[in-house]
Amino acid sequence: MKKLSSIWILAVLVFLISCDKTPIIPGGGTDIPVAKIVGTLEIEFRVPGSFLGPSRVLRADLSIAKDAESLYKGHFLEMANVYNSKLMYQFDLAPGVYYYQAGIICVAEGDSCSAASFPGGKFGMKWAIGTVEVKQDATVHVIPQFTN
Amino acid sequence: MATGFLASCETAIEINSTNQDVPIVYCVLNSADSIQYVRIQKTYLIDQAALNNPPDQDSMLFTGQIVVSMERWSAGKVVETYQFTETNEIPKDSGFFPYQKNILYKAKIKVVANQVYRLYIYLGSKEKVLYAEASSLGRLNVIDPLPLQQRKISLYDGNNYTCRWDQVINAGVYQVSLRLKYKETLYGVTSLKYLDWPQPFASPGSDVDYLSIDISGARFMHILQDNLKSEDGLVREVVGIDFQIVSGSIEMKYYIESTSPSEGALMEKPVYGNINNGIGLFCSVARIDVKNLLLSPVTIDSMAYGQFTRKLGFLDHTLDRDSTNNF
Numbered sequence: 001m002k003k004l005s006s007i008w009i010l011a012v013l014v015f016l017i018s019c020d021k022t023p024i025i026p027g028g029g030t031d032i033p034v035a036k037i038v039g040t041l042e043i044e045f046r047v048p049g050s051f052l053g054p055s056r057v058l059r060a061d062l063s064i065a066k067d068a069e070s071l072y073k074g075h076f077l078e079m080a081n082v083y084n085s086k087l088m089y090q091f092d093l094a095p096g097v098y099y100y101q102a103g104i105i106c107v108a109e110g111d112s113c114s115a116a117s118f119p120g121g122k123f124g125m126k127w128a129i130g131t132v133e134v135k136q137d138a139t140v141h142v143i144p145q146f147t148n
Numbered sequence: 149m150a151t152g153f154l155a156s157c158e159t160a161i162e163i164n165s166t167n168q169d170v171p172i173v174y175c176v177l178n179s180a181d182s183i184q185y186v187r188i189q190k191t192y193l194i195d196q197a198a199l200n201n202p203p204d205q206d207s208m209l210f211t212g213q214i215v216v217s218m219e220r221w222s223a224g225k226v227v228e229t230y231q232f233t234e235t236n237e238i239p240k241d242s243g244f245f246p247y248q249k250n251i252l253y254k255a256k257i258k259v260v261a262n263q264v265y266r267l268y269i270y271l272g273s274k275e276k277v278l279y280a281e282a283s284s285l286g287r288l289n290v291i292d293p294l295p296l297q298q299r300k301i302s303l304y305d306g307n308n309y310t311c312r313w314d315q316v317i318n319a320g321v322y323q324v325s326l327r328l329k330y331k332e333t334l335y336g337v338t339s340l341k342y343l344d345w346p347q348p349f350a351s352p353g354s355d356v357d358y359l360s361i362d363i364s365g366a367r368f369m370h371i372l373q374d375n376l377k378s379e380d381g382l383v384r385e386v387v388g389i390d391f392q393i394v395s396g397s398i399e400m401k402y403y404i405e406s407t408s409p410s411e412g413a414l415m416e417k418p419v420y421g422n423i424n425n426g427i428g429l430f431c432s433v434a435r436i437d438v439k440n441l442l443l444s445p446v447t448i449d450s451m452a453y454g455q456f457t458r459k460l461g462f463l464d465h466t467l468d469r470d471s472t473n474n475f
Contacts, residue, residue, distance in 0.1 A: 059299075060296065060298045060299050061299070063444075079445065080307070081302050081308075084291070085312075103298070105296065105298050105299075123298065125298065
């Protein structure tokens, strides 16, 4: 009888241990994926081609705001660090509609910038502004469009 | 035999031998400057703690004739020769410098890239010539940041900045340093202040187009919290941020490694030096300053209202302190 109860206890123990499917990670963490409560906005920031050389028109600004008024007033939610060498920029945002703006700047000498329709000549900027809806657990891809 | 036995019984140890007046020389050729400096001192010995009983100037500096000259070599030939003159135009830095005047030797030298420079120092009092050789660095080309104020820098939690530059010929070590500039107003008095944040040293990579270092936005906020004091009535306004990118020669890399804290069993490392007939360092650096960049509005608002920095008195990007602003 005593032997039977020992086997029974052992079986229960084995069952309980085997029920724990969560692997223990040193440091107290687990590898259980945390539910993603955000979506991803991916902006492909292309610099439009022109008769100016590629190093004469540069990325200058990439900002996200929650509405048009905030965008206009410069109250941004996120501002990316933009680089000449980086094309894709990602933002993790709560689901919803956002406004984005992308700015390019002309650094060419003389009247080249004016000729390329950059207002004010050298250091003149052009802007591409648009809206985008970010959905939970999804990546939305945007390519800002610059006019003229 | 008895004499030898008695002599060998001498157990007294002379702890402090007589001072040898060993020359100490430091010269860092700076390609960003048109004036180069050499500092010459000598070793000294005193019986008590130096801080309580600082040595007099004569025991730290050589007297008598001192001739400092430098040669620029190219393709195995001397191209230029420079003579240094004594100056005390640079004030003493803070720290333990127990002499009245900060005596240096200076010469007008515009450092040419990828050349060999030889330093000669004649010390009349010791009838000794010191000699050292170092190569100047190649051109330092910074890729990011560009000197564009329109391209604002974002440094906040979740947004890092990547600083990039091309590899420099003859360089052994690199360092990027950030300088945050801000106005501080207290009791109606406004002053311009700055906070320097040097980044860890970076080493040259192999087979890479460029070198880079990631500057953590979250760490930036902690640096502000740790280094700036909060006080009632204190108001701070962000002015801008400067980047300084420095590359040092291989000699400088060895020197930094030899003077950095030990991590292994070898607690006392010999300090690297390349001065013949003396101790010290002759090396070269190249430096680029990218000044007067602007921080992004999101960064400034994070400094004003973020959990680590909200008590530091920074104004937000609208120059307000109203935390109910719904940014």
